[in-house]
Amino acid sequence: MTLGSVRYDIRINRSAADVWRLAGDPARLADWFPGITSCRVDGTVRTITLGSGMVMPEEILVHDAHQRRFQYRITASIFEYHRGTIxxxxxxxxxxxxxxxxxxxxRAMALTIAGGTAGALDELKRQMETPMETPVETVTEPPAAAASATNRAN
Amino acid sequence: MGRKILFVTTDQQRYDTLGCNGGILARTPVIDAIAESGHRYERAVPQSVVCMPSRSTMITGQHPSTHGVWMNGVALPLDAPSVASVLHAAGYHTALIGKPHFEPFLDPFARFPENRFARDGLVGLHRGFEHFEAATHGGAGPLHYARWLANNHPEAVNLFYPVLDARLEVNDLGGGATGAPQVWDNAIPREWYHTDWVADRTINWLQTLDTGDDWFCWMSFPDPHHPWDPPACELGRIDWREVPLPDGYIEGAVEREAVLDTKPRHWKAWYDGSLVTNFEAPNSWVPATLTPDHVREVNARNAIECELIDEALGRVMTAISGRGWEDDVDVIFTTDHGELQGDFGLLFKGPYHVDGLMRLPLIWRQARSAHAAPSTVTRPVGLVDLAPTFCTIAGLAVPPFMEGSPLPVSDTDADARGFERVLTEWDSEVFGVGVHLRTITRDGWVCTTYQPGTVHDGTEGELYDLHDDPFQQVNRWNDPSLVSLQDDLVADLWDHQPAQRTPLRRVEAPV
Structure with missing residues (x-):
């Protein structure tokens, strides 16, 4: 096993509640993650399509609006293990x-995916701090199954 | 009408792989002839010994500390200065055909333009290149060559060596007759192989130009970088069993390990498999398992790839003659960095600033209209000097952002213009393993200082006499008789080393 771990963070001049409305909505990932062209959520399963055309199935593990934590894993066979945590x-x-x-x-995929997440954080900050782009109007409640997953994880 | 520029690069090619540089394995008559009538450089040194930083130096004319591509996986920003942009703005038609690698290859999100052009059916504009067709080492992936192969010869896509293994690490799978790592029997017909594709696309692009056009074409062959998987139909050129072991290969294990023990400890640690500091070699391969036959077979296939490049270049030169441009084209041939190819019992590359990786082939034949006398230049020059040279050929002032100088055409010219030293950098941070080297090549010495990292405490170094120790087997660092020389070289290094851009640019991918 060659586990790689990479963490990026960014400070955003916007309330946590506002940012969570976008970053915590699993269906809206494609709105702020450059290189993800589409995103579909069905219960605890999220399927994303990448700019290269690759389709990545994911399992939502934690969707906790109280702690503002979202955690998922990519279930594609190329990964022995994956955890993504926002x-x-x-x-x-x-x-x-x-x-x-x-x-x-x-671990090579940790670096590659994390490079994408860093770009996503930059884009999230740009959108949230740009007056004309405050996409907080949609509030998606966590799917029941995901909430269940949250409970298990916690 | 000005002078036209054919800039030919290969990937990971040693100085001694060319006949004109004393190579005895590969037949390279085309390049040898260009050298015969041009300037042949005997001490051309890269500013980094891995692809992305080195190629970023070529296009910007800057050291890695300045352009900020401090290791593979760090993208050169799209707004970074580019000699192609300078030439394009001056009216030159510009093309890059072959391997670019200014942006990471491992890019499933297609975040980087290099990886989107083919998908989107585009061939430029990119970094000043109005025509941009990309290729790399294999038949799969997002670049133009892979798309071409998939569309025209889909049965050939999977004939290449799998560069990455299932874990997306550099593959250590062995093949050929000896099981040497990254050696592979590739059943692809020669005319579908990327070397010939690069030449074909270059010729096609040249045919689109008007006779009076000025042009700059960067023809960038992915070979002879590993994997060593040339078309199998060409393997009969060189019988690996008859390949002599390279002079830098120390046959006796005890003697070899004694030499490695005189170097900073990451050398031996990599050799014996206890530490891999970088992504540029197979993570699970242990160099100590390398056999003499492995080295012979690797070098045979490497030489075959060099021959194919030479012949491909010959076809391009014929096409140029056919257009009546013989008198007006400058040809510059070089590579981004070298390859260990058996030296010290090692293959591939990494933080090892010795001739295998640092002494590069560099040939410049000026256009006949320049009436330049052929020469051999022994003074040290760098790849950082290429971009200023292109500007000078085009009759343009060297932009202030470039840190090099137009290449000297003789030792006298070099001395007059202060070509005394060349600097080379290495920085890598890979999951908690940090290695940092700064090197100066000057006065027949190569001197490397180690900065504190996770492997070194900052007191280590390497000092080699390039004249008396051409294979860098005797580390003179801290030799009491050379303290003054060592101090002078280190001081000169730091006097000229550009400050590192901070904060460091983000590592976006392994490569």
């Missing part, structure tokens, strides 16, 4: 810190 942390001054952690085996 945390939106309220900094108490109407700003927040968004952390996106990637653990993966093979």
């Amino acid at each position: 945390d939106v942390i309220d900094l108490g001054d109407d700003t927040c810190l968004v952390a996106y952690a990637t653990e993966a085996d093979p």
Whole structure:
């Protein structure tokens, strides 16, 4: 096993609640993750399509609106192991810190996926701090099955 | 009408693989002839010994610390300066055909433009190249060559060596007659192989130009970089059993390991399989398992790939003659870095600043209209000097962002213009393993200082006399008789080393 772990974070001048409405909505990943062209959620299964045309099935593990944590794993066979974790942390001054952690085996994919997550954080910050682009209107409740997964994980 | 520029690069080719440089294995008559009537450089040194930083130096004319591509996997920003943009703005038609690698290859998100052009049916504009057709080492992937192969010869896509294994690490799978790593019998017909494709596409692009056009064409062959999987139909050119072991290969294990023990500890640690510091060699391969026959077979196939490149270049030169451009074309031939190819019992590359990786082939034949006398230049020059040279050929001032100088055409010219030293950098941070080298090549010495990392405490170094120790087997670092020389070289290094751009650019992928 060659597990790789990479974590990026970014401070965003927007409330944690606002940021969570976008970053915590599993169906809207393609809105802020460059290189993900589509995203479909069906219960605890999320299927994303990448810019290269690759289709990646994922399992939602944690979708916790209270802690503002979203965690998933890519279930494609190329991964021996994967965990992706997004945390939106309220900094108490109407700003927040968004952390996106990637653990993966093979480790080469940890680096590759994490490179994408870093770009996603940049794009999330850009959208959330641009007055004309405050895509917080849609609030998607966590799917019941995902909430169940949250409970198991916690 | 100005001078036209054919810039030919290969990938990971040693100085001693060319006949004009004393090579005895590969027959390279085309390049040898170009050297015969041009300037042949005996000490051309890269600013990095891996692809992305080195290629970024070629296009920007800057050291890695300045352009910021400090290791493979770090993307050169799209707005980075580019000599192609300079030439294009001056009216040159510009093309890059072959391996670019300014942006990571491992890119499932297709975040990087290099990996989107073919998907989107585009051939430029990219980094100043109005025509951009990309290829790399295999038949699969997002680049133009792979798309061409898939569309026209789908049965050939999977004939190449699988460069990455199931874990997406550099593959250690062995093949051929000896089981040497990254050796493979590739059943692809020669005319479908990427070397000939690069030449074919270059000729096609040249045919689109008007006779009076000025042009700059970067023809970038992916070979002889591993995998060593040339078309199997060409293997009869060289019988690996008859290949002599290279001079840098130390046959006796005890003697070999004694030499490695005199070097900073990551050398021996890689050799015996206890530490892999970088992604550029198979993670699970242990160099100590390398046999003399492995080395022979690797070098045979490497030489065959060099011959195919030479012949492909010959076809391009014929096409250029056919257009009546013989008097007006400057040809520059080089590579991005070298290959260990058996030296010290090692293959591939990594943080090892010795001639196998640092002494490069470099040939410049000026256009006949320049009436330049052939020469051999022994003074050190760098790949950082290429971009300024292109500007000078085009009659343009060297832009301030470039850190090199137009290549000297003789030792006298070099001395007059201060070609005294060349700097080379290595930085890598791979999952907690950090290695950092700074090297100066000067006055017949190569001197490397190690910065603190996870493997070194910052006191280590390497110092080699290139004249008396051409294979860098005697590390003179901290030799009491050379303390003054060592101090002078280190001081000169730091006096000229550009400050590293901070914060460091993000590592986006392994490669």
